[in-house]
Amino acid sequence: GFKCGIVGLPNVGKSTLFNALTQTAAAQAANYPFCTIEPNVGEVAVPDPRLTTLAGIAGSAQIIPTRLTFVDIAGLVRGASKGEGLGNQFLANIREVDAIAHVVRCFEDGDVTHVEGKIDPIADIETIETELMLADLDSLEKRVTALEKKARGGDKEAKESLDLISRALTLLRAGKPARLVERKPEEERAFGMLGLLTSKPVLYVCNVDEGSARDGNAFSARVFARAAEEGAKAVVVSAKIESEIAVLPAEEQADYLAAIDLEEPGLNRVIRAGYELLGLITYFTVGPKEARAWTITRGTRAPQAAGVIHTDFEKGFIRAETIAYADYVALKGEAGARDAGKLRLEGKDYQVADGDVLHFRFAT
Ligand code: GDP
Numbered sequence: 001g002f003k004c005g006i007v008g009l010p011n012v013g014k015s016t017l018f019n020a021l022t023q024t025a026a027a028q029a030a031n032y033p034f035c036t037i038e039p040n041v042g043e044v045a046v047p048d049p050r051l052t053t054l055a056g057i058a059g060s061a062q063i064i065p066t067r068l069t070f071v072d073i074a075g076l077v078r079g080a081s082k083g084e085g086l087g088n089q090f091l092a093n094i095r096e097v098d099a100i101a102h103v104v105r106c107f108e109d110g111d112v113t114h115v116e117g118k119i120d121p122i123a124d125i126e127t128i129e130t131e132l133m134l135a136d137l138d139s140l141e142k143r144v145t146a147l148e149k150k151a152r153g154g155d156k157e158a159k160e161s162l163d164l165i166s167r168a169l170t171l172l173r174a175g176k177p178a179r180l181v182e183r184k185p186e187e188e189r190a191f192g193m194l195g196l197l198t199s200k201p202v203l204y205v206c207n208v209d210e211g212s213a214r215d216g217n218a219f220s221a222r223v224f225a226r227a228a229e230e231g232a233k234a235v236v237v238s239a240k241i242e243s244e245i246a247v248l249p250a251e252e253q254a255d256y257l258a259a260i261d262l263e264e265p266g267l268n269r270v271i272r273a274g275y276e277l278l279g280l281i282t283y284f285t286v287g288p289k290e291a292r293a294w295t296i297t298r299g300t301r302a303p304q305a306a307g308v309i310h311t312d313f314e315k316g317f318i319r320a321e322t323i324a325y326a327d328y329v330a331l332k333g334e335a336g337a338r339d340a341g342k343l344r345l346e347g348k349d350y351q352v353a354d355g356d357v358l359h360f361r362f363a364t
Contacts, residue, residue, distance in 0.1 A: 054284055101274055102125065178199040208236055244256070278297075280297060281298050312362065318363055
């Protein structure tokens with residue numbers, strides 16, 4: 001599955017956020033098989049109100065949301081790229097995730113020590129990014145000599161790699177993350193293979209004081225401005241509030257949220273933003289037994305989308321009976337959509353759209 005790594009300096013609220021995320025998932029265990037893979041890895045349900053609507057129309061007995069994995073990656077401190085703290089372990093963990101949720105401290109609290117001595121979210125972001133850039137510089141520089149040798153020997157692939165690497169090095173030496181490297185679509189694969197930490201998409205999670213959970217504060221405003229400059233995303237959340245909400249029964253959650261003027265838990269925003277950051281979309285399978293959401297990457301074709309459910313669905317794929325979400329809702333279900341000519345028969349080249357309600361036909 002897809003993984004989002006939670007990173008940040010010590011004492012910014014990473015664990016508080018991670019625990020809230022996984023406790024919320026645990027609280028939903030009644031209709032959702034939650035599993036903790038390791039103490040620092042948790043799967044969370046991706047909140048999607050469309051599922052409830054679909055289940056209502058089809059009279060589905062059960063609702064099964066799709067899931068996203070979060071990994072709490074502790075141990076990043078200044079100097080990590082030089083092996084300080086849990087430096088190397090940290091960098092290895094971060095290599096394995098698909099996107100980064102970077103928690104930034106945007107709350108003041110005299111009782112909670114800040115490792116750098118003062119609250120300055122932009123400086124904190126730069127501290128972390130610097131470590132990641134240094135690690136990337138190091139790993140690229142190590143590769144250059146061997147590649148140059150190969151390139152001189154006429155290795156075409158090595159030549160292309162070197163070209164990509166030298167562009168990445170230029171950026172990194174100028175203090176810019178590798179994700180900004182200009183590259184052609186056909187270079188995308190080679191770029192991915194470089195496994196650069198600063199090539200991963202980033203979501204800034206501004207951990208604000210309880211009073212700012214809805215609108216943010218002056219600190220988070222600076223982070224949002226920074227994110228806009230970088231083409232990154234940012235969300236506001238109060239980890240402390242979320243950790244309190246997460247352990248409440250569903251009925252009480254609504255009252256608590258209303259009391260602090262929030263429409264939904266801030267965690268939902270974090271999860272959805274993480275999902276979008278990864279370029280993920282959702283399709284649905286709907287029947288009397290269950291309404292279920294499935295995750296695919298944008299651009300996935302119908303057979304591969306079917307393969308997410310079962311490899312047999314992909315191998316024996318014949319066609320996908322497809323109804324757009326809006327049609328399904330407007331025409332009150334499959335029968336209505338079929339009568340109105342809104343049930344399409346899509347073949348193996350069809351790129352599944354977000355919200356499609358699908359029924360796969362396959363041969364075994
Ligand atoms: P980590 O080191 O980044 O994982 O940080 P923790 O989640 O362990 O939090 C460090 C300390 O900050 C703990 O004492 C938390 O209770 C506290 N903390 C976390 N989030 C908030 C918050 O939003 N407001 C306040 N006042 N304290 C917080």
